[in-house]
Amino acid sequence: MTFLLATVILLISLALMMMPLITSNYPHPDRENLSPFECGFDPKNTSRTPFSLQFFLIAVIFLIFDVEIALLLPMPIIINNFNNVNTLLLILFFIIILTLGLYYEWLNGALSWTL
Known part of the structure; x- marks a missing residue:
């Protein structure tokens, strides 16, 4: 009984975790989406600032x-x-x-x- 309950909980959890992947219509990131946006111009410097x-x-x-x-x-x-x-x-x-x-x-x- 405990094994059956654990299996059902695992399946429900997996289904809930996979639901956004199945239902979302989000496009995959490409080079344009990953580059920083500065009003259509090329960025002057890197988006990461140096950290001490x-x-x-x-x-x-x-x-x-x-x-x-x-x-x-x-x-x-x-x-x-x-x-x-x-x-x-x-x-x-x-x-x-x-x-x-x-x-x-x-x-x-x-x-x-x-x-």
Whole structure:
């Protein structure tokens, strides 16, 4: 019974996914549709703007450490509720891992803006 129900659900899902392909009348993209439009003129430059890889790297590092700070914020409450050595060692271990990660990124030059 379960196998039959799973098969029916799979067939309905496949039918719903294939329905737009069967019923749509959308033309296939060609060279004209894929080129950028500038009032009939050829584009002066590429449509893609260059992106600074250093900025992206700094943004990713910021997001990582931002999440880690969000994990560190409730630590004083945890220390007050669970006042034992294991909790303190766990928090100390977490902070040491964060410090080692920061030191590793600093040594590899990930934090310097100019490469």
